[in-house]
Amino acid sequence: SEGRLNKVPGQHEYDGILYLPTTPRSHLESIKNVRFTSEDLLVATFSKSGTTWCQEIIYLISNGVNVEEAKSRPITERVPFLDVEINWAGITALKSPKLLKTHLRPHFFQTQILDNRVKAVVVMRNPKDVLVSFYHFYKSYHMFGPFPGTWNEFFELAKNKQLIYGDWFDHILAWWAFRSRPNVFFLKYEDLKMHPRANVAKLAQFMNRDLTEDEITKIVEATSFNTMKKNPSVNYLKTEDKRNNFIRKGAIGGWKNYFTVAQNEYFDDRYEIKMKGSGLEFTFES
Numbered sequence: 457s458e459g460r461l462n463k464v465p466g467q468h469e470y471d472g473i474l475y476l477p478t479t480p481r482s483h484l485e486s487i488k489n490v491r492f493t494s495e496d497l498l499v500a501t502f503s504k505s506g507t508t509w510c511q512e513i514i515y516l517i518s519n520g521v522n523v524e525e526a527k528s529r530p531i532t533e534r535v536p537f538l539d540v541e542i543n544w545a546g547i548t549a550l551k552s553p554k555l556l557k558t559h560l561r562p563h564f565f566q567t568q569i570l571d572n573r574v575k576a577v578v579v580m581r582n583p584k585d586v587l588v589s590f591y592h593f594y595k596s597y598h599m600f601g602p603f604p605g606t607w608n609e610f611f612e613l614a615k616n617k618q619l620i621y622g623d624w625f626d627h628i629l630a631w632w633a634f635r636s637r638p639n640v641f642f643l644k645y646e647d648l649k650m651h652p653r654a655n656v657a658k659l660a661q662f663m664n665r666d667l668t669e670d671e672i673t674k675i676v677e678a679t680s681f682n683t684m685k686k687n688p689s690v691n692y693l694k695t696e697d698k699r700n701n702f703i704r705k706g707a708i709g710g711w712k713n714y715f716t717v718a719q720n721e722y723f724d725d726r727y728e729i730k731m732k733g734s735g736l737e738f739t740f741e742s
Protein backbone atom coordinates (compact mmCIF):
# COMPACT_ATOMS: atom_id res chain seq x y z
CA SER A 457 0.00 0.00 0.00
CA GLU A 458 1.02 3.60 -0.37
CA GLY A 459 1.29 4.01 3.38
CA ARG A 460 3.83 1.24 3.57
CA LEU A 461 5.89 2.81 0.79
CA ASN A 462 5.54 6.34 1.91
CA LYS A 463 6.34 6.24 5.57
CA VAL A 464 9.50 5.69 7.46
CA PRO A 465 8.77 5.67 11.19
CA GLY A 466 8.85 9.16 12.59
CA GLN A 467 8.80 10.88 9.21
CA HIS A 468 6.77 14.03 9.66
CA GLU A 469 5.37 17.02 7.88
CA TYR A 470 6.28 20.62 8.64
CA ASP A 471 4.82 23.49 6.60
CA GLY A 472 3.57 20.97 4.06
CA ILE A 473 6.95 19.30 3.49
CA LEU A 474 8.08 15.85 4.64
CA TYR A 475 11.17 15.48 6.80
CA LEU A 476 13.05 12.54 8.24
CA PRO A 477 12.80 11.92 11.99
CA THR A 478 16.40 13.18 12.27
CA THR A 479 15.05 16.64 11.38
CA PRO A 480 12.35 17.20 14.00
CA ARG A 481 10.08 20.22 14.09
CA SER A 482 11.88 21.77 17.07
CA HIS A 483 15.15 21.63 15.14
CA LEU A 484 13.60 23.25 12.06
CA GLU A 485 12.39 26.03 14.29
CA SER A 486 15.82 26.56 15.88
CA ILE A 487 17.47 26.70 12.46
CA LYS A 488 15.48 29.83 11.74
CA ASN A 489 17.30 31.50 14.65
CA VAL A 490 20.88 30.57 13.71
CA ARG A 491 23.11 33.62 13.36
CA PHE A 492 25.57 33.33 10.50
CA THR A 493 28.45 35.54 9.41
CA SER A 494 28.99 36.92 5.93
CA GLU A 495 31.74 34.34 5.33
CA ASP A 496 29.68 31.33 6.44
CA LEU A 497 28.67 29.26 3.46
CA LEU A 498 25.73 26.94 2.87
CA VAL A 499 25.79 24.27 0.20
CA ALA A 500 22.07 24.41 -0.43
CA THR A 501 20.63 21.74 -2.66
CA PHE A 502 17.76 19.46 -3.38
CA SER A 503 18.94 15.96 -2.45
CA LYS A 504 20.98 14.03 -5.02
CA SER A 505 22.05 17.08 -6.98
CA GLY A 506 25.79 16.84 -6.37
CA THR A 507 25.82 18.14 -2.81
CA THR A 508 28.68 15.93 -1.60
CA TRP A 509 30.77 16.72 -4.66
CA CYS A 510 30.38 20.45 -4.07
CA GLN A 511 30.99 20.06 -0.31
CA GLU A 512 34.33 18.40 -1.06
CA ILE A 513 35.31 21.11 -3.54
CA ILE A 514 34.49 24.01 -1.24
CA TYR A 515 36.20 22.26 1.65
CA LEU A 516 39.40 21.90 -0.39
CA ILE A 517 39.18 25.53 -1.44
CA SER A 518 38.82 26.55 2.20
CA ASN A 519 41.59 24.33 3.63
CA GLY A 520 44.28 25.54 1.24
CA VAL A 521 43.88 22.52 -1.06
CA ASN A 522 45.21 20.06 1.50
CA VAL A 523 43.91 16.81 0.01
CA GLU A 524 45.45 14.62 2.71
CA GLU A 525 43.92 16.61 5.54
CA ALA A 526 40.53 16.46 3.84
CA LYS A 527 40.77 12.69 3.56
CA SER A 528 41.56 12.33 7.23
CA ARG A 529 38.09 13.32 8.44
CA PRO A 530 34.62 12.46 7.17
CA ILE A 531 32.83 15.10 5.13
CA THR A 532 30.01 14.93 7.68
CA GLU A 533 32.42 16.59 10.17
CA ARG A 534 34.11 18.95 7.75
CA VAL A 535 30.93 20.29 6.13
CA PRO A 536 28.17 19.15 8.50
CA PHE A 537 24.54 18.69 7.57
CA LEU A 538 22.65 21.50 9.24
CA ASP A 539 19.26 19.78 8.97
CA VAL A 540 20.17 16.89 11.29
CA GLU A 541 19.52 17.65 14.92
CA ILE A 542 22.31 15.52 16.39
CA ASN A 543 24.85 17.65 14.51
CA TRP A 544 23.71 20.74 16.33
CA ALA A 545 26.32 20.92 19.10
CA GLY A 546 29.13 20.34 16.61
CA ILE A 547 27.78 23.01 14.30
CA THR A 548 27.47 25.65 16.97
CA ALA A 549 31.02 24.83 18.10
CA LEU A 550 32.46 25.29 14.58
CA LYS A 551 34.59 28.35 14.05
CA SER A 552 33.61 30.80 11.34
CA PRO A 553 33.68 30.55 8.40
CA LYS A 554 31.34 27.63 8.84
CA LEU A 555 30.74 25.41 5.83
CA LEU A 556 27.36 23.68 6.05
CA LYS A 557 25.15 21.47 3.94
CA THR A 558 21.40 21.95 3.86
CA HIS A 559 18.44 20.71 1.86
CA LEU A 560 16.14 23.34 3.31
CA ARG A 561 14.32 26.00 1.36
CA PRO A 562 15.66 29.55 1.42
CA HIS A 563 12.95 30.99 3.66
CA PHE A 564 14.78 29.42 6.61
CA PHE A 565 17.64 31.85 5.91
CA GLN A 566 15.78 34.62 4.13
CA THR A 567 16.62 37.62 6.29
CA GLN A 568 20.27 36.70 6.48
CA ILE A 569 20.52 36.11 2.74
CA LEU A 570 18.98 39.51 2.11
CA ASP A 571 21.34 41.13 4.64
CA ASN A 572 24.47 39.45 3.18
CA ARG A 573 24.89 37.63 6.48
CA VAL A 574 25.49 34.25 4.85
CA LYS A 575 26.61 32.88 1.48
CA ALA A 576 24.96 30.03 -0.36
CA VAL A 577 26.08 27.81 -3.21
CA VAL A 578 22.98 26.29 -4.77
CA VAL A 579 23.84 23.16 -6.76
CA MET A 580 21.14 22.22 -9.24
CA ARG A 581 20.90 19.10 -11.39
CA ASN A 582 18.47 18.12 -14.12
CA PRO A 583 15.46 16.78 -12.25
CA LYS A 584 15.15 13.52 -14.17
CA ASP A 585 18.60 12.37 -13.07
CA VAL A 586 17.86 13.73 -9.58
CA LEU A 587 14.80 11.52 -9.36
CA VAL A 588 16.63 8.39 -10.47
CA SER A 589 19.48 9.10 -8.06
CA PHE A 590 16.93 9.70 -5.28
CA TYR A 591 15.29 6.36 -6.10
CA HIS A 592 18.61 4.56 -5.62
CA PHE A 593 19.18 6.50 -2.43
CA TYR A 594 15.75 5.45 -1.11
CA LYS A 595 16.50 1.83 -2.09
CA SER A 596 19.86 1.76 -0.33
CA TYR A 597 19.28 4.09 2.59
CA HIS A 598 19.15 1.71 5.48
CA MET A 599 19.03 4.02 8.48
CA PHE A 600 15.25 3.74 8.27
CA GLY A 601 15.03 0.61 6.16
CA PRO A 602 15.32 0.52 2.38
CA PHE A 603 12.38 1.64 0.25
CA PRO A 604 10.45 -1.51 -0.63
CA GLY A 605 8.76 -0.28 -3.81
CA THR A 606 9.48 -0.24 -7.51
CA TRP A 607 10.61 2.67 -9.67
CA ASN A 608 7.00 3.21 -10.79
CA GLU A 609 5.84 3.39 -7.20
CA PHE A 610 8.63 5.80 -6.38
CA PHE A 611 7.66 7.98 -9.35
CA GLU A 612 4.09 8.16 -8.01
CA LEU A 613 5.38 9.34 -4.63
CA ALA A 614 7.38 12.08 -6.35
CA LYS A 615 4.33 13.08 -8.37
CA ASN A 616 2.30 13.40 -5.19
CA LYS A 617 5.04 15.39 -3.38
CA GLN A 618 5.44 12.55 -0.89
CA LEU A 619 9.21 12.34 -0.91
CA ILE A 620 11.33 13.86 1.82
CA TYR A 621 11.98 17.56 1.17
CA GLY A 622 8.96 17.74 -1.10
CA ASP A 623 8.86 18.85 -4.68
CA TRP A 624 11.96 19.54 -6.77
CA PHE A 625 10.30 22.33 -8.75
CA ASP A 626 9.14 24.20 -5.67
CA HIS A 627 12.58 23.84 -4.10
CA ILE A 628 14.52 25.06 -7.13
CA LEU A 629 12.22 27.96 -7.91
CA ALA A 630 12.30 29.12 -4.29
CA TRP A 631 16.10 29.34 -4.40
CA TRP A 632 16.17 30.73 -7.94
CA ALA A 633 14.17 33.70 -6.69
CA PHE A 634 17.43 34.81 -4.99
CA ARG A 635 19.42 34.76 -8.22
CA SER A 636 20.18 38.47 -8.20
CA ARG A 637 21.84 38.25 -4.77
CA PRO A 638 25.63 38.54 -4.96
CA ASN A 639 25.95 36.16 -1.98
CA VAL A 640 24.05 33.33 -3.71
CA PHE A 641 25.90 31.35 -6.35
CA PHE A 642 24.15 28.89 -8.67
CA LEU A 643 26.06 25.94 -10.01
CA LYS A 644 24.70 23.25 -12.29
CA TYR A 645 25.83 19.66 -11.82
CA GLU A 646 26.12 19.18 -15.57
CA ASP A 647 28.31 22.28 -15.99
CA LEU A 648 30.58 21.11 -13.18
CA LYS A 649 30.81 17.70 -14.83
CA MET A 650 31.57 19.08 -18.30
CA HIS A 651 33.75 22.03 -17.28
CA PRO A 652 35.22 21.25 -13.86
CA ARG A 653 38.19 23.66 -14.00
CA ALA A 654 36.17 26.71 -14.92
CA ASN A 655 33.54 25.97 -12.28
CA VAL A 656 36.03 25.23 -9.51
CA ALA A 657 37.64 28.58 -10.33
CA LYS A 658 34.25 30.32 -10.14
CA LEU A 659 33.52 28.71 -6.78
CA ALA A 660 36.87 29.89 -5.46
CA GLN A 661 36.17 33.40 -6.70
CA PHE A 662 32.81 33.35 -4.94
CA MET A 663 34.66 32.36 -1.74
CA ASN A 664 37.17 35.19 -2.26
CA ARG A 665 40.06 32.78 -2.78
CA ASP A 666 42.65 32.79 -5.50
CA LEU A 667 43.68 29.39 -6.78
CA THR A 668 46.75 28.66 -8.87
CA GLU A 669 46.38 26.48 -11.96
CA ASP A 670 48.07 23.68 -10.01
CA GLU A 671 45.63 24.00 -7.16
CA ILE A 672 42.71 23.83 -9.58
CA THR A 673 44.23 20.68 -11.07
CA LYS A 674 44.59 19.15 -7.61
CA ILE A 675 40.97 19.91 -6.71
CA VAL A 676 39.62 18.61 -10.02
CA GLU A 677 41.58 15.38 -9.60
CA ALA A 678 40.64 14.91 -5.95
CA THR A 679 36.96 15.46 -6.71
CA SER A 680 36.64 13.48 -9.94
CA PHE A 681 33.98 10.81 -9.76
CA ASN A 682 36.49 7.95 -9.76
CA THR A 683 38.63 9.45 -7.02
CA MET A 684 35.68 10.32 -4.82
CA LYS A 685 34.18 6.87 -5.28
CA LYS A 686 37.31 5.40 -3.68
CA ASN A 687 37.58 8.00 -0.93
CA PRO A 688 35.97 6.74 2.31
CA SER A 689 35.83 10.25 3.79
CA VAL A 690 33.12 11.27 1.30
CA ASN A 691 31.19 8.01 1.17
CA TYR A 692 28.48 8.11 3.79
CA LEU A 693 27.97 4.42 4.30
CA LYS A 694 30.77 2.13 5.34
CA THR A 695 32.70 0.92 2.32
CA GLU A 696 32.36 -2.72 3.30
CA ASP A 697 28.60 -2.32 3.19
CA LYS A 698 27.30 -3.85 -0.03
CA ARG A 699 24.47 -1.36 -0.10
CA ASN A 700 26.91 1.51 -0.31
CA ASN A 701 25.59 3.23 -3.35
CA PHE A 702 26.24 6.79 -2.36
CA ILE A 703 28.68 7.76 -5.08
CA ARG A 704 26.90 5.67 -7.64
CA LYS A 705 27.16 6.53 -11.35
CA GLY A 706 27.78 10.27 -11.52
CA ALA A 707 26.50 10.51 -15.07
CA ILE A 708 24.22 12.72 -17.13
CA GLY A 709 21.21 11.11 -18.82
CA GLY A 710 20.87 7.87 -16.83
CA TRP A 711 17.17 8.68 -16.38
CA LYS A 712 16.53 7.33 -19.88
CA ASN A 713 16.90 3.80 -18.53
CA TYR A 714 14.13 4.40 -15.97
CA PHE A 715 11.50 6.83 -17.25
CA THR A 716 8.69 5.23 -19.24
CA VAL A 717 7.32 7.18 -22.22
CA ALA A 718 4.27 8.14 -20.15
CA GLN A 719 6.37 9.23 -17.17
CA ASN A 720 8.55 11.30 -19.45
CA GLU A 721 5.56 13.02 -21.04
CA TYR A 722 4.07 13.73 -17.64
CA PHE A 723 7.37 15.13 -16.43
CA ASP A 724 7.98 17.26 -19.53
CA ASP A 725 4.51 18.78 -19.25
CA ARG A 726 5.03 19.58 -15.60
CA TYR A 727 8.48 21.00 -16.34
CA GLU A 728 7.07 23.25 -19.04
CA ILE A 729 4.35 24.60 -16.76
CA LYS A 730 6.55 25.10 -13.70
CA MET A 731 9.75 26.37 -15.32
CA LYS A 732 8.30 28.55 -18.06
CA GLY A 733 9.63 32.09 -17.84
CA SER A 734 12.16 31.18 -15.12
CA GLY A 735 15.10 31.49 -17.49
CA LEU A 736 16.48 28.27 -16.03
CA GLU A 737 17.57 25.55 -18.41
CA PHE A 738 19.03 22.13 -17.74
CA THR A 739 21.09 19.65 -19.69
CA PHE A 740 19.29 16.29 -19.78
CA GLU A 741 21.81 14.32 -21.80
CA SER A 742 25.52 14.37 -22.39
Ligand code: A3P
Pocket residue numbers: 501502503504505506507508509585588589590592649679680681682684702703704705706707710
Ligand atom coordinates in the same frame (compact mmCIF):
# COMPACT_ATOMS: atom_id res chain seq x y z
P1 A3P B 1 24.02 9.28 -9.06
O1 A3P B 1 23.15 8.55 -8.09
O2 A3P B 1 23.29 9.69 -10.31
O3 A3P B 1 25.28 8.55 -9.38
P2 A3P B 1 24.18 14.20 -3.38
O4 A3P B 1 25.58 14.31 -2.89
O5 A3P B 1 23.49 15.52 -3.56
O6 A3P B 1 23.39 13.23 -2.60
O7 A3P B 1 24.26 13.67 -4.88
C1 A3P B 1 24.63 12.34 -5.15
C2 A3P B 1 24.83 12.20 -6.64
O8 A3P B 1 26.03 12.89 -7.03
C3 A3P B 1 25.00 10.74 -7.05
O9 A3P B 1 24.46 10.66 -8.37
C4 A3P B 1 26.52 10.64 -7.02
O10 A3P B 1 27.03 9.56 -7.76
C5 A3P B 1 26.89 11.97 -7.66
N1 A3P B 1 28.29 12.34 -7.41
C6 A3P B 1 28.97 12.31 -6.24
N2 A3P B 1 30.25 12.68 -6.42
C7 A3P B 1 30.38 12.96 -7.73
C8 A3P B 1 31.48 13.38 -8.55
N3 A3P B 1 32.69 13.59 -8.04
N4 A3P B 1 31.27 13.54 -9.88
C9 A3P B 1 30.05 13.32 -10.41
N5 A3P B 1 28.98 12.93 -9.70
C10 A3P B 1 29.14 12.74 -8.37
